[in-house]
Amino acid sequence: GTVVDDIGMPVPGVNIAVKNTTKGTTTDFDGNYSIVLESGETLAFSYVGYRTQEVTFDGNTTTIDISLVEDAQSLNEVVVVGYGDQTVKSISGSVASVTEKDFNKGNIVTSESLIQGRVPGLSVTKGGGPGSGSEIRIRGGSSLFANNSPLIVLDGLPLDNNQADGTRSVLSSINPNDIESFSVLKDASAAAIYGIRGSNGVIIINTKKGRGKLSVNLDVQQNVTTIDNTIDVLNAGQFRNLVRENFPDRLAELGNANTNWQDEIYRNAKSSDINLSARGALFGEIPARLSLNRSDQQGLRRTSKFDRTTASLSLNPRLFEDHLKIGLNANYSNEDNRFADGVEGSAIAFDPTQPVRSHGSPYGGFFEFQDNDSSAASNVPRNPVAQLLQTNNVSNADRFFGNLNLDYKFHFLPELRLVTNLGYDRTESGGSFSRPKESALGVNAEQGEFIGNESRYSNKRTNTSADAYLVYENKLGDFGIKATAGYSYQKFENEQFTTNELLDPNAQEPRTTIADDVVLIGYFGRINLDYKEKYFINGSLRRDGVSKFAPENRFEYFPSVSGAWQISEEDFLKDSSVISNLKVRAGWGKLGQQDVPSTSDYLRRYQTGLSNQQYRFGSPITPFQPLYTNPNISWEILTEINLGVDFAFFNDRFSGSVDVFQRTADDLLSPAPVADGANFSNQGFQNIGQFDTKGIEVNLDYNILRQDDLNWNVNYNFTAIDREITRLAFGQDILAGGIAGGTGNNIQVLREGTWPNSFFTYAQLYDQAGQPIEGAYADINGDGIVNEEDRYISGNGQADVLMGFQSNLTYKNFDFNFNLRASFGNEIYNNVNSSRAQLGNLDLVSPNNLPTQVLETGFARTPDVILSDFYLEDASFLRMDNITLGYTLRDFDRSSTSLRFWMGLQNAFVITNYSGVDPELGIGGIDNTIYPRGRTFLLGVNYNF
């Protein structure tokens, strides 16, 4: 027989099992299979992302052809879970799988956008720059001070969480069109198999593979992004009035222009994305896929751009009658960037009565404030348009990554497989930063004389990994067993070079920095047991070591155990017409965290002074100083319990899951204070502190309409989370959240008993009319003095409730989709207003423009108000991430040909009470201007033949 997918393409690698026997086979690259059957035996066809189908052999038919039907809820669907896969039915941890058909539509430049808002407990906060990265958090992240980004595993290659210099993000060089599915391992019992790096959860990305007959897909989209919101500042007229009222002697300094500086720094950003992919069989034998991508993305800030070219090749030959499966993924990516300075601050502050350009200006024709002797003034904002156009900050990065996977099924014992996976990921990047001598931002050689900027840098990062593991899988009567045992090795290397500022003779000399290698070694084992495919027990144990800790501290065991009960398979529910699926799950696991920047604190080390850090004994000599040392530094340990229930009603029409979890991170790797004089700093990483997270996650799918030519399904997901620091080193508060307005000011604190990074402010006093009284704060401790001791916890920057809502509607040839996302319970500290919206800023060296909030408060002095809770605002929001409308022509040429036209709107609207540009800032919650995200209009066409 032959197995084809829903558009008639043959599907290789479909698992075909003869029920209640050990017989089975898989389809070849043309989707064909053959098997010897006896009458009455039942064939089960299963494949990732498709509903399992069963056909009973009647004893006569010689050909059984199958058309697979897509189905996310299939219990026999296979989900990749790390070092192997599992059926949905047998999963007992918290694992979410998102496949291509559920991916977000719209303007997808980086991979994580595909699943933004799709998975409860997974938050993705995108940056505004072209191709920029995202803050990705699973269950809020487990750590206070270590890296909180999840481990991303691409086709079995665990990626480095650190991006190379001059690249936009870890994921920016991966073509989202190559991705077939994501598995998100959220809880410790699921992620423990990645013990050493799994504490923030794991995102497993699987790319598309070759199969069947040749098919080619061409996907083209064009879009334009426009600025949708800017910071409210005074216009030229308001500005002039305010100067006249408050500082009349400075009126003479104002100009005659009427410039909206924020309009001047942005543009309508045009972008295009072209993908061409072909999948089929090479030489008629080797399943292969080749894809090419070219993405040209302009940023909203004038000059900013991201261009990406990628090529991916995937080969999946099978040898020795399918006993050896080979998977080879090879990818090349080139990223070409121009970065734009964050000039929003200057644009806000720049005098709106001054023009962008002034005739005869020595600064490239741009207006700049000048002293009496016509040299550029000091301590004034610089023309933000000039800064953008005169700064050439470019980079180029080449990345090769890929892996070779060998999966050998022993000839003498087909239940046993040996899987080896070799991975390699190397980025070589370089960049340069320059400004011409016409720029007033360059190195200042002598008074009024600028000589520009010139510097270069490069970076080489290599990530090598090797895994090998044995898998034994068998069925003994009603008992199923799958046992996995293996070894993993990973090494990270990083070499950076910078020239430093070449035009400044006093700048630090060019320098190469080679980071200490980080090596991770793990031994792991996992066992999955089931009885009658109703009761499941899964356990894993991993022993991990890392080069960052002393030999006696570097290895640790990370166990997990979990179980599931497929209640709907019990006799009393089996035939229920209401409940089509019901499963309860419980899991417990321990994970380790070691991803802190310090790599060798356990050693006694000395630092040598760099070229500008010498001391003079008569003439300069290079000093040595010992570095902070902590021989006891070791693992941060995360323990998590997860309880879950999966359900489906009315023939899977309504389905979903609920998970509750509690996790505790203990022995936190904290930059904790050290007794003064005892060590070589007053602070260093120590294993002190504890941090708890609790949460509930709900995912609901509802097929509202399920008719031949009308289908409508919606997904709703909900996450509520509560985080609390339960112990900190020495009970000491740790200030965090640096802000603008003063040198070294902090607005947040880490304090026992509170959310991490809670806002730490003075309590503003108000007059009878409800107006804030400038500089008047509550004396909270009542000692008669208002000082540091009167700051209090006034909120936090992290949402405690997140929601996502997706709707997919198809009617005949039309499709209509939209995504909504909401965030509740978080506050933002409006640092734009707190550091700028005071009248005194009109009276600086050049009069600075102010946010319009000053018209309401009349505040005069920044220092009096900078740490006030007055600037905390509710940051809850509801955002329409994207809306797309498509029309598909099918079978107009030959079967399996399709042509889809579509249009979309990205970031359609945001509903919020926040007064600033955008309430979505990531977990920090401090708004000191951002790269705005803008609103994007999209047009696309997809041709499949």
Added chain:
Amino acid sequence: CESDLDVELRDPNITLADEIFTSEEAYRQALSGVYANLSLTSLTGPGDSNIAGLDPGTGQYMRGLFNLQNLSTDETIFTFENDPGIRGVQRNSVSSENVLLRGVFSRAMFSVALSNEFLRQSTDQLLQSRGIPTGEFAKFRAEAKVLKALSYYHLMDLFGKAPYYDETMEVGFTQGEELSRTELFDLVEGLLLEARENLPVGNTSDYGRIDQGVADMILAKIYLNSEVYTGAPRYTEALNKCEDIINAGYSLVSDYQFNFLADNNTNGAQNEIIFPIANDGQTTQNFGGTTIIIQGQVGAQEQNGESLGVNPGGFGGLFRLRPQFAQKFTQNSLFVNDGRNLIISENRPIELEVTDPNTGFITTKYSNRTSSGGFGADRTFTDTDFPMFRLADVYLMYAEAHLRGGGGDAGTALNYVNALRERAFGDNSGNINSAQLSLDFLIDERARELYWENHRRQDLIRFGLFTGNQYIWAFKGGPETGTSIDGFRALYPIPAASLATNQNLTQNPGY
């Protein structure tokens, strides 16, 4: 293979402690690392710090002393009270959470730790096993001890207590015993006396390095302030130490301001400066020391940076003079001709508004220009060395010790005071007579001669003028007109983080 977990250090600027001491030169470099802590905030760049809890530049050693010794007094005010900790210090209302205090306490104890590490690594036994000739090591070790004593002296003066650490104690997380102010006094005195015999005589060491003059100067300081520190006056010893220093051959430089210029290591001031903290626009860059002072002196409206050897706008007018200090030059027309009167008062009201950098007078005492009018190497980072101790101070200390009953000779005292006057006025027009030489005169004269050199708070305390209401200056205790401050504020509180990490430490009374 698990041996791969034993990674090697790859950074060329980082070496294992056991592998770095391969030569006598390496020890010299380690010793310079102890000195460097007085100037640098890290060994990796001016934007970095090996002390956490505050902005890197703000945590620089001399800047910390400047804040606690000068900014808390009548000498100066800092414009930006939005910088953490500033308001508490300049309005005398600090709490133990004040980040500037943590900066100073941690920075000084870091010096103690560095000194101890040098002593730990330079024992005879280790030198022998490493095959290093022991020739110069008695001197090296004596320098490290004086540096340790210097930091303990600062802590004794500012905080009145500090934890005890020496080279025999394990590096890591040991909690040192608390030393009371009297115990600190004995420790500092003991270290200095022990070190002294192995040091070269005063004014003979390499420029910038410690000799007997430096040890004697610290001794003179602690003896002069002994009554404050221990309750027991030791003015005779103070006067004797002053004599030792004076006799060591230091000499006043011809021009007062040469002490504060970019070439003060070569323009003659090197013979007046007993202990400079080196600064260099190219090789010793930091955002403290004279960089912050000179950049901060630049007037916001004057934009006079170029005349001070830095960029025209400097840092936008950080430091101004409080009226009570400015009046020590302006109230008597005599001081119009005083070379130490480097005040700019044109178009400036003498009265201050804290946030308005164009109110209050400013000064041009420090400069990144050289004695011949040239510029320092860089327009951001200055070349000017900070004169931690200089001979002029010793002259005034001699006179004060004499007036306080320390012996010596009245005529000699008068001559020393007038030597400074003659240099300042260029002739004897500013000279005083013996009847005018009084303690009241000296406290003001010390202000005129030594302002912004990190002495003022200590001096006011010794004269009983810092706390209480005998002497009120603008913003003392908070309000613009100034007010009395409580006696307990003559000591700063132990920083909260320092208390928390060392159970042996106790808080000062009143906090």
